[in-house]
Amino acid sequence: MKKSMLGIAAVVVVLAAAMAAPASAAPTIIRETVTTPVHETELTDDCRPGLTGTLNGTDVFSFQSVETAHSFHFRGREGGPGRIDWSDGSYTLLDSVDRFSFNAAKGQHQVFTETHVDSGDFYSPAGVFEFGVTFHEVEHFTVTADGAVRVEVERGHFHGGC
Numbered sequence: 353m354k355k356s357m358l359g360i361a362a363v364v365v366v367l368a369a370a371m372a373a374p375a376s377a378a379p380t381i382i383r384e385t386v387t388t389p390v391h392e393t394e395l396t397d398d399c400r401p402g403l404t405g406t407l408n409g410t411d412v413f414s415f416q417s418v419e420t421a422h423s424f425h426f427r428g429r430e431g432g433p434g435r436i437d438w439s440d441g442s443y444t445l446l447d448s449v450d451r452f453s454f455n456a457a458k459g460q461h462q463v464f465t466e467t468h469v470d471s472g473d474f475y476s477p478a479g480v481f482e483f484g485v486t487f488h489e490v491e492h493f494t495v496t497a498d499g500a501v502r503v504e505v506e507r508g509h510f511h512g513g514c
Contacts, residue, residue, distance in 0.1 A: 377421070385414040395436060397444075399474075399483075399513070409434020409446070427453040441477030446470065464493040468508075485512040 388411045395405040415428030431449035438444070448470045456462040470487040490506035 380419045381416065383414075383416045385412065387412050390432075390434060397438065400438070400440075400442075403438045403440055403442075405436040405438045405444070407434050407436045423455070423457040425453070425455050427451075436472075442475060442482075444472045444474050446472040460497050462495045464491075466491045483512060485510060487511075 390407065390409040390411050392407040393404075395407055397403050397405065410432040411430065412432045413428065413430045415426060417424070417426045419425075429449065429451050431447065434446045434448070436444040436446065448468075450466060450468050452464070452466040454462070454464045468487075468489040468491075471484065472486075473484045474482045476482055487508055487510050488506075489508040490504075492504040494502045496502075
C-alpha cells in the first residue's frame, strides 16, 4: 500500500514554496487526516506461485505543517491495515506505515526523511499462522543552502519469509 515518493515530495514542494510568501508573526498550523478505502484484485504471491488474491484495507494519510516567517516543518504518516484473501482460502493480515518529515529554514539546509515498514502474517484456510514477513526502508535527503544534495538510503531489509 506504499504510495509513490513523488506524490509525497510534490506535497512537500508545494507547501515549502509557501515559505517564499510573507508570513505573519504567528505560525500557521495545518492539520489534516484523509481516510481512503483500498481495494486491489489479481495480486500474486512470490512465496506461493499460482495464487491470486484480493486486498481490502484502509489507507490513512495524516499530516501537520507549521509555517513561520523563517521556517517550515511538515510531518505525517500514511498507511494502514489490510487483508488479502487468497484463491486457496488462505489469507494475509498486513499493515503498511510510512512516516515522513520535511524541515526547511530560509537560507539554510532542507531535510526530508521517510521511514517505511510493511508487515504481513500469513494464515492457512483454517486460520493457522504459517509465517510472517516484514520489510523496512529508510530514505533521507538533505539539500544544503548552496544547493548540494545528499541522499542516504538504507536499502530495504526483509525479515522472515516463506
